[in-house]
Amino acid sequence: MKRIFLDPGHGGSDPGAVGHGLKEKDVVLDIALQIRSILEKGYENVKIKMSRTTDSSKSLRQRTNEANAWGAHYYISIHCNAFNGKANGYEDFIYSGLNDASQSAKYRNFMHREIANGIALNNRGKKKANFHVLRETRMPAFLSENGFIDNHSDATLMKQATWRKKIAQGHANGIAKALQLKKKTNVNQKGDSLYKVIAGSFQSKKKAIDRVSFLKELGIDAFIETITLSGVKWYRVQSGAFSNRKNAEDQLKRIEKKGIDAFILH
Ligand SMILES: [Zn+2]
Structure with missing residues (x-):
């Protein structure tokens, strides 16, 4: 800090x-x-x-x-x-x-x-x-x-x-x-925090890739973001980032309807 x-x-x-x-x-x-x-x-x-x-x-x-x-x-x-x-x-x-x-x-x-x-x-x-x-x-x-x-x-x-x-x-x-401050990653150009929809988080890269292709088949775009939490590497599947919470919630519903556990990260 x-x-x-x-x-x-x-x-x-x-x-x-x-x-x-x-x-x-x-x-x-x-x-x-x-x-x-x-x-x-x-x-x-x-x-x-x-x-x-x-x-x-x-x-x-x-x-x-x-x-x-x-x-x-x-x-x-x-x-x-x-x-x-x-x-x-x-x-x-x-x-x-x-x-x-x-x-x-x-x-x-x-x-x-x-x-x-x-x-x-x-x-x-x-x-x-x-x-x-x-x-x-x-x-x-x-x-x-x-x-x-x-x-x-x-x-x-x-x-x-x-x-x-x-x-x-x-x-x-x-x-x-x-001071070598680290830029927040979930910030858009206006400086507002984005609502990211996360459709799964995996320690296995293969599982994350499978999830992305499964979503693609359903017509939902997603990509993988790697993050490290307490020294453990995670492959996070992100499907959209929105400056408006309502839009993120709509996307969340769309994904959940397909039987996938998802959540909003803000
Ligand atoms: Zn002065």
């Missing part, structure tokens, strides 16, 4: 940077909630904790204490920058006291590649800083500055839901690569 601590910066009485009608605290909360959702829906054995899930105040010390007490495997702090209205672009940070062979630096390489690609922001590079959340965390830590909120063209992007989603997807991809 990998424990990931997501820290949308600022919140409550602290808006963070502001500009062009946007507040940093709102932009980064939206991105962080989306990262959580992508990881929870798409990956196995992952636990997410967030420093805040609403517009609430929390000190930097509270944030790092929570992550340390929880024993997080990775700390991700999400921010937007501001400077003089002219500066623009994406950059990310690890603690200044770390060298490039550190775990934080290695993880950051994945994060940077995944986030900075294709987000239409100027890439300001990989940086180091002595920030509280990077210094006081006992696990690898990362902080992203996703554009300058006081820059006109960056702010225009921040206002787009599709752009914020891309930023979230980049973070999720980077985290998944850094």
